Amino acid sequence: MDLNIIRRFFQVGKFLALTPTTLRDYSATPWQKNYTVLVFFFFTVGATAALQFCWSDYMSENPIALVLWIVTDITRYVHNLYIFISVMIFKRKLWFVLIANLKKTKFRIDYSEYKFLYCAFITSHVSFSIIMSCIIFICFQLDDWYTCLRYYFVEFVQIFTQFFYLSFAPIVLKMIFLRYQHFNKTLQTQKTWHQIKTGQLRLKQTVDTFCEIFGGTILLNIIYNSSKSLIYLNKLIKQTKSWSSGSPIVILMKLTQIGIIGLFWGLIFWVIFLCDAIVSQNEEIRKNLYQMLQADPIFYENKQFEKFLKTVLSNGPEFSAVRFFSIDRSTIFQIMNSIVTFLIVVIQIKTD
Template sequence: MSFQLLDAYLKVGKFLAITPLSVESNENSKFRQIQQVIVILLTITCVTVSVYFRDYFLEYTFPKITLCLLSDIVLCTYCCRIVIEASKVLQWSELISGLKNTSCLLKEDDNDKKKWIQWKFVVPQLTFFSVVIYILQAWFSILGLWELIYVFEILQYYLQFCHTMYLHTILEMIRQRYEALKHCFEKGFPKNDKNLHEMSCFAYTLKDIVNRFNDNFGWSLLLLITFTTLQFLNSLEYSLEYNIYGTEHASHVIITQVLIALLSFIPTSMVLLKFENIMAESEELVFLVKKSTTTILDRNEREEMDRFGDIVANNLPEFSAARFFVLGRSTILSIFGTVATFFIILITFVPNARLDAATATNLTMLDN
C-alpha cells in the first residue's frame, strides 16, 4: 500500500489534532502545540459539563452509574492521549522512516488501485456519518433538546473512529511489507542466495517498525480496548432497560444502542485482527525458511539459511497494549468474556431496582 490512504487520514487528523501534520512532519510548531492544548482543555470541559447535566443518573442503579462514569472518563482520557501521541514527532518520523525504507519491497500502485484506495477512505466515513445521523435523529425524538448533551460525545466517537482507522491503515502497511518479504523469499531463494543478507536487514527493520508502533500507540490501544469493552456493556445494559424511555421508543433505543456499540467494536476488532494477520504472515515466512533448509544439500548454504531462519524467528512481530498484554484475536474473546462477567453482575441489580420502583409506585397510588 502506498502512503495515499495514510495521507487522507492525516489530513483529517491534523485538523482534529489527533495525528501528526503529515508523513514528512518532524517538528511541532507553537501553533500546533496551542491547538493541541485547546483540544485537550475543550475535551475535558465538555465532558465535565455533559456529565454534570445528566440528572437522570439518579434513576440508575449504582453499577450502572459507575459504568457510565467509567465510560466517560476512559473515552475522555483516550481522546487526550491520542492528542499527546500526535505531538511525538520524533517517534513518528522514525516509524515513517522504517516504512519508507521497506517500500522497495512493494509494487507501485496502478491507477485502479489508487481509485480503490480512495474508496477505502470514503466508504467508512460515509458509513459512520450515516449511522450517527440515524442515532441523533432517534434520540432527538426521545429526549428532545436534551439530546444536545450527547453531541460532544458523538464528536469523541468520531475522534476514536478516525484514530482507529488511522492505526488500521498503518498496520495494513506493515502487513503488506511482511507479505512482500515472504513473496521475495519464495521468488529469490531458488535463484540467488545472496539476497539473504538483504532480507535479513528487512526483517530487522520490520521488527523495529513494530517496536516503534508499540512505543507510540501502546497506551492509546490500552484505553481503546478498555473503552470498547465498557461501551459494549453499557449499550447492552441500556437495551435491557428500554422501558425507561417508554415502550413506544423501545425499538429506537435497542437499535441505537446496538449501533453505538458497533461504532466502537467494529473498528477495534479490525485493528486486533490486523495484528493477527501480521503475525500470521511472519510465522508463514519462518515456516517457509525452515522448510527450504530440508532441500539444501550444500552444508554452507544450509548454515546460511539456518542463520537467516533464526534471524526471522527471533524478530517475529508482537504487539502489546502498553506492555501489559499481547494483542491479537484472543483479545476480542477477552472483551466478550469481560462483558459476560459484568453483565451477570449487572442483571442481579436490575430486578431489585425494578422491584423498588414498582413498590414506590404502588405506595404512591395508595397514598392518593
C-alpha cells in the same frame, strides 16, 4: 502509492490536532504545539462541564450502571489525554519513523488492494457520519438545541476522535501485512542474507512503532466499547418490551446505538484479525527460511548464518496494547468472556 491513504487521514486529523499536518511535517511549529494544547483544553473543559450536567442523571442509576457510565466518560477523556499528550507531543516523531519504514520497503501495492484500502476509508467514515447524523437528529427531537449542545456536543467530538484512530489502525495494519506478504513471496529472490535480515528488522520496527502509536487507543477503545455494550445490554434486560411499545423515534435511537457499537466492534475485530494475520505471515517466513536452510545444508556450518537466523527468529512481530495484553485472536474470547460474565452477574442480581 498506499501512503496517499495516510495523507488523507492526516488531512482529516489535523483539524483536531489528532495527527501531524503532512507526511513531511517533522517538527511541530509553535503554533501547532499551541493549537494541540488549545484543543486538549477544549476537551478538558467540555468533558468536565458535560459530566457536571449529567451527574444528576447518573446518580439516579443503579450502582452497576453508574460505574459503567463513569468508566465510559473517564475512558473517553483518557483517550484524548493519550492522543494529545503521549502521541502528539512525546511520540510525535514516531509518525515519521512509521512512514519512513513503510517507504523503505521496496513494495508496490496492487491496484485492487489500493482500491480496497480507499473503499475501507470511505465506507467507515460514511457509515460513522450517517449513524452520528441520526443520533444528532434524535437528540434534537427529544430535547431543545441548548440541551443537546450542553450534554452531547463534546461527547460526540470525543467519539469521533476514538473512531478516527480506530479506523486508522486497520488501514496501517493492512499496509504492514501486505509488506510482510510481499517479503515472504520475494524471500527466494533476495540477493544476500544481510538483505533478508535488514528487511525483517525493518518490518519488526514498523510493528513496534505501530504499537507505540496505536496500542493505547486500541486498549481504551476496547474498554470503552465493552462498557458501552454492557450499558445497552443492561438496559435491554430491564426494558424487554420497549421495542414493541416504543415510539418510532425511540426505536430509531436504539438502532443507532446498536449501529455505533457495531461499527466500533467491527473495527476492533478487524484490528485483531489483522494483527493475527501478520503474526501468521511471519510464521510462514520462518518456515520458508528453514526450507531454504534444508535445501543447502552447508549453512549449518556457517557461524554468520547462525547469527543471522537467530536474529530473524527472535525479531518476529508482537502486538500489544501498551503491554497490558497481547493482541491476537484469543483477545476476542477474553472480551466475550468478560461481557458474558458481567451479564450473568446482572441477571442473577435482577432475579434476586
